[in-house]
Amino acid sequence: MMLQDKDLLSIQEVRDLVKKAKEAQKILANMNQEQINKIVKAISEAGYTNREKLAKMAHEETGFGKYQDKIVKNTFASKVVYENIKDLKTVGILNEDKENKILEIAVPVGVVAGLIPSTNPTSTAIYKAMIALKAGNSIVFSPHPNAKKCILETVKVIKEAALKAGMPEDAISCISIPSMQGTTELMKHDDVSLILATGGSAMVKAAYSSGTPAIGVGPGNGPAFIEKSANIKLAVKRIIDSKTFDNGTICASEQSIVVEKETEEKVVKELKAQGAYFMTKEEADKLSKFILRSNGTMNPQIVGKSPQVIADLAGIKIPENTKVLIAYEENVGPKYPYSREKLAPILAFYVEKDWKSACDRCIQVLYNEGAGHTMIIHSENEKIIKEFALKKPVSRILINTPGSLGGIGGTTNLVPALTLGCGAVGGSATSDNIGPMNLINIRRAVYGIRELEDLKENKDSNENNNTISEDYVNLIVEKIVQKLKEKIN
Incomplete structure (x- = not known):
């Protein structure tokens, strides 16, 4: 044909x-x-x-x-x-x-x-x-x-x-x-x-x-911030659960980890203990050439593949039990593959001086790609959680839960869905889980409750400050009587 x-x-x-x-x-x-x-x-x-x-x-x-x-x-x-x-x-x-x-x-x-x-x-x-x-x-x-x-x-x-x-x-x-x-x-x-x-x-x-x-x-490009008050072992477990689920093909899955400098060592140690492999700069450079195609889009060769298949593709050797590949990253932008969406068990790793810098980094990552979609925070500090919720350009802030399963409503009480709206900031018509x-x-069928004369009367009342409608006077009197009854009781 x-x-x-x-x-x-x-x-x-x-x-x-x-x-x-x-x-x-x-x-x-x-x-x-x-x-x-x-x-x-x-x-x-x-x-x-x-x-x-x-x-x-x-x-x-x-x-x-x-x-x-x-x-x-x-x-x-x-x-x-x-x-x-x-x-x-x-x-x-x-x-x-x-x-x-x-x-x-x-x-x-x-x-x-x-x-x-x-x-x-x-x-x-x-x-x-x-x-x-x-x-x-x-x-x-x-x-x-x-x-x-x-x-x-x-x-x-x-x-x-x-x-x-x-x-x-x-x-x-x-x-x-x-x-x-x-x-x-x-x-x-x-x-x-x-x-x-x-x-x-x-x-x-x-x-x-x-x-x-x-x-x-x-696209999703959700960063996961592990704030210093978090249960680090549990946070790492949830991130790895999420990123390895179906080899990272759900768009709400984590694409980067952001930590504060003071907890970097603890987080890295825990990630390694749970099966993450931190690539050397040379290894990360090799793999970066396979994440994006020449036109800047994600390379389908890595999508949904295991760490072992991806490592073989890039010509790097990794431990047999590796669950996730991680690369240290300092930059964000279209030309930095690790800062982009990667529907595979690959994560960027950012280290920031404090939670405010981490907040700024998450915003930067999201505006680069994935605005309107999802981000994740692991924390026990309600003040910081609310600060993130108020400022992040996403439709879903997931707290202490795996990104992929939390975003679709599997481990959260969001509407269970496989189509996740990204709101106006993400170019979507809605921010809902569809x-x-x-x-x-x-369709709304509504009964008339006012006549033209009622609208005119209200208009005249507004125009004449010296005229107060009878309904308004009755309302004031009713409120005064109610207050007096409350005092007597």
Whole structure:
């Protein structure tokens, strides 16, 4: 098949899928909450039942991460997300405020375009299908070409289960001939109401510039500050747990460690004791050449790979039991690979004179890359924790928890999600962990409570300082009487 033919076939497939998805969504929009919930439960159960098979497929196809951890991700996407959303009211009247005479009504957005990355392919597909259907939307997936087979299989198993539970035939679908042209057609299609984009910066920017409303997630580059009051042993354990989970492919995982000079020795000793390998300057220089490609983007050769594979790639020798590779770093910027996002078990290590300098360094790292996403602090000092929370340009400040699992809501009480909004500072439409409520609009039916004459009276009262409305006088009298009663009692 010629490349041109593939592009044309991909575009035509998208048009057909969107047309069918639109018709399916019309049926979904007329379903009640019980019917929607039954479909979502079926997706959850199918994802969970097939969690191991899909994890192994994702690992074999992409070569990223560890299939054992991908099983955990699939469990999280199917079970943890489901438990969080199962009782949400997403159909019909959401709220009736009788006092203020306002009705809030859920309105599905329509057809959702779900862009799926290669780093978390099966889990993201399960999660996005559930939150889209829970909100009464149909979804058309655009799979990353390097994870096409496992994503198509995921869509197949959850779709079969959802159909048995009463889902309209084409409410879940997936492009089988993925291409840039096909994805562009999907994002710009007039009948697509919202893009749910998870992936690289270029793809997220394309989603926001498509002309279709989008919720996109940019890169993470979260620094982890170990403040001197922290339980250092536990902080190191959490960081290594996070950075080694699926070999660092979750974007909320730590990308650098920042410490104060007075605790440097203790932290380094503990990191080494728990399996971290501090590279020499020569070794770090060798590896730095493999972190970024010539165009400044992350090298896929290191993504989700073990420390041993990465070391072999760079031609350096490391102990057999190494869990994480660490490089001392003093600089931050586009040309300094260790200061950038590294979806692999590689960390930068910064040493600062005190917590205020560490605070400044974290801000510098985030504005270089990852603004709006996530950062982590390990500390027992509430004052410093609050200072960090007030000043950091991120949507999630994670305290005393692993970054990757805390950011997605696994080890914290954040909304369980695999799409993490980065707020305006990160170029995102929201700072939320994305759930069904982000995929509905709210129609408000409101009763009139004032007449034109009431508005005029208020206006006249404001213009004439010598005139006080009767309602205002009665309010003052009521407050005075209440105060007197309190004194008597």
